[in-house]
Amino acid sequence: MLKFENVTKRYPEAGDVLRSISFHLRHGELAFLTGHSGAGKSTLLKLIAGIERCNRGVILLDGENLSAAKENQLPFLRRKMGFIYQDYKLLQDRTVFDNVALPLVIAGYGHQEITRRVRASLDKVGLSGKEKKFPMALSGGEQQRVGIARAVVNKPPIIIADEPTGNLDPELAAEIMRLFESFQQVGVTVLIASHDISLITKMNHRVLKLDHGQLVAD
Amino acid sequence: MKPKYRRHQTREVKQPRYTRDAKQDIKRTAAAGGSLRDKLKAYRDLHAHALFSSLGRLVSSPFNTIMTVVVLSIAISLAGGFYLVLKNLQQFTGNLETSAQISLFLKDEITEAHAKQLAENIRQNPAIQSVKLITKEQALAEFKTYSGFGSAISVLKTNPLPIVVQVLPRDTLENKEGFEELLQTFQQSVEVDSAQFDLKWVQRLQSIMAVSQRGAALLNLMLGVAVIFIAGNTIRLELNNRREEVIIAKLVGATSAFIQRPFLYTGFWIGFLSGVTSWFTVTMMMLILMQPVEHLSTLYGGNFHLLFFGFLDTLELLAISSGLGVLGSWAVLMHQLRLTKVM
Numbered sequence: 001m002l003k004f005e006n007v008t009k010r011y012p013e014a015g016d017v018l019r020s021i022s023f024h025l026r027h028g029e030l031a032f033l034t035g036h037s038g039a040g041k042s043t044l045l046k047l048i049a050g051i052e053r054c055n056r057g058v059i060l061l062d063g064e065n066l067s068a069a070k071e072n073q074l075p076f077l078r079r080k081m082g083f084i085y086q087d088y089k090l091l092q093d094r095t096v097f098d099n100v101a102l103p104l105v106i107a108g109y110g111h112q113e114i115t116r117r118v119r120a121s122l123d124k125v126g127l128s129g130k131e132k133k134f135p136m137a138l139s140g141g142e143q144q145r146v147g148i149a150r151a152v153v154n155k156p157p158i159i160i161a162d163e164p165t166g167n168l169d170p171e172l173a174a175e176i177m178r179l180f181e182s183f184q185q186v187g188v189t190v191l192i193a194s195h196d197i198s199l200i201t202k203m204n205h206r207v208l209k210l211d212h213g214q215l216v217a218d
Numbered sequence: 219m220k221p222k223y224r225r226h227q228t229r230e231v232k233q234p235r236y237t238r239d240a241k242q243d244i245k246r247t248a249a250a251g252g253s254l255r256d257k258l259k260a261y262r263d264l265h266a267h268a269l270f271s272s273l274g275r276l277v278s279s280p281f282n283t284i285m286t287v288v289v290l291s292i293a294i295s296l297a298g299g300f301y302l303v304l305k306n307l308q309q310f311t312g313n314l315e316t317s318a319q320i321s322l323f324l325k326d327e328i329t330e331a332h333a334k335q336l337a338e339n340i341r342q343n344p345a346i347q348s349v350k351l352i353t354k355e356q357a358l359a360e361f362k363t364y365s366g367f368g369s370a371i372s373v374l375k376t377n378p379l380p381i382v383v384q385v386l387p388r389d390t391l392e393n394k395e396g397f398e399e400l401l402q403t404f405q406q407s408v409e410v411d412s413a414q415f416d417l418k419w420v421q422r423l424q425s426i427m428a429v430s431q432r433g434a435a436l437l438n439l440m441l442g443v444a445v446i447f448i449a450g451n452t453i454r455l456e457l458n459n460r461r462e463e464v465i466i467a468k469l470v471g472a473t474s475a476f477i478q479r480p481f482l483y484t485g486f487w488i489g490f491l492s493g494v495t496s497w498f499t500v501t502m503m504m505l506i507l508m509q510p511v512e513h514l515s516t517l518y519g520g521n522f523h524l525l526f527f528g529f530l531d532t533l534e535l536l537a538i539s540s541g542l543g544v545l546g547s548w549a550v551l552m553h554q555l556r557l558t559k560v561m
Contacts, residue, residue: 049469072473072474075468075471075472075473075474075476076471077471078468078469078470078471079470079471083469083470089462089465089466089469090466091462091463091466102466102467102470103470103471105264106467106470106471106472106473106476107471108257108260108261108264109256109260110256110257110259110260111259111260111263113256150470154470154471
């Protein structure tokens with residue numbers, strides 16, 4: 001599903017941030033990406049999102065060469081991934097419904113289809129009935145679940161989460177993690193960047209550990 | 219630095235096998251979203267939504283909108299005003315062309331009957347459009363009425379005014395040589411004391427008009443550039459305010475066209491609203507000027523009427539101002555969106 005082959009990312013001012021990274025995330029697999037801050041976790045996620053380009057190596061997403069995609073192809077590749085962020089990245093001046101609907105509006109879905117899918121997605125994360133609320137009116141855990149609903153509404157084959165539980169207390173964090181496991185069970189590939197070691201060890205999944213830009217444990 | 223790394227990459231890695239797959243797959247991803255009819259409807263909805271939501275945004279921050287629209291409409295009003303002034307003056311020179319006539323002041327010893335005969339002879343000339351004879355008495359009566367020296371004139375025992383034959387040649391301005399020739403024949407004829415004409419004056423006025431037209435065109439060009447920049451700056455601020463939204467939309471797979479659409483519509487609305495405002499501004503100014511101008515016109519006995527924006531002028535004004543608004547925002551979007559890093 002997601003394959004890194006000898007990927008190197010170098011910033012002119014910081015040197016090699018990622019050095020010869022290789023791993024293969026199979027279809028329907030759930031994995032954690034961990035490491036101290038500055039180990040290159042966010043850079044690796046930026047490479048997947050196509051925000052940054054790697055200097056060497058190949059990144060394959062579902063057989064497509066992400067690292068060689070042209071700028072105008074990137075939007076269509078991003079539609080195959082669901083991103084979840086630590087700070088939720090919700091639009092504060094839009095309702096929950098509009099926030100979740102955004103990927104579908106962008107992909108050009110019709111009105112009825114959008115309503116149906118947004119409802120289903122909100123239902124899945126346990127937020128049905130809150131679609132007319134604004135993000136500010138929700139708790140942190142609920143806002144994160146809106147973010148998750150938005151990430152899965154387009155039914156992407158892969159979900160990538162960047163510190164999704166960073167701002168949540170342990171109980172809510174465990175709940176969010178269970179949600180990710182439920183996505184994995186229906187065949188979605190999940191990659192979660194996190195440094196919450198206790199939570200990760202408890203969950204017993206594959207762990208990719210980065211240290212100073214190198215993959216030290218898999 | 220970047221290009222150097224790119225070269226490294228392409229040299230060291232073999233890729234073509236994937237690129238073709240990727241292209242097909244992208245097509246499939248792009249084609250998601252239901253039937254063609256559903257998608258067309260969705261596309262139309264997107265445009266309608268962008269059109270109205272951008273107007274809604276402008277209305278929801280009235281202070282900023284009014285500031286921009288006022289500045290823009292001053293620039294557009296100036297341009298529109300120049301246009302109308304020239305249009306009105308053109309009407310004026312149009313009237314003058316017909317007045318490029320030659321006045322023949324006949325010698326004192328010429329009798330009225332002789333003058334009539336002369337006028338008749340001139341009328342036979344195919345180069346002449348019309349001939350009008352003004353007798354001594356007619357001239358005196360006219361002089362009394364218009365000069366304001368009426369009582370002074372009546373003191374005089376004899377009528378000092380000569381008989382005048384007013385000759386209006388055809389195509390005065392197109393055929394200058396013919397006109398000069400005609401003038402010379404009149405000057406040399408025995409009955410004529412002097413022949414006067416006011417063509418030089420008309421020519422001068424026409425060249426003044428040509429100069430002002432070109433000047434106005436240059437000024438309007440500059441004002442148009444100003445409109446583009448003002449609209450562009452407004453869009454730049456709007457883009458800054460909505461940076462977060464742009465970034466999020468990009469992250470969930472928005473194309474540049476999707477991101478640009480609402481801003482282009484904002485540019486359209488700003489231009490359009492400014493066009494409407496300047497139409498009203500200029501029309502108001504013309505209404506204020508109308509009464510004195512018509513009065514001035516009657517004093518000169520002319521049939522000069524103030525011209526306002528016509529239907530086509532109005533369409534043109536609105537199209538140009540909206541177009542400049544869109545152009546300004548497009549230029550800024552091209553520049554700024556390239557700079558907007560996603561994270």
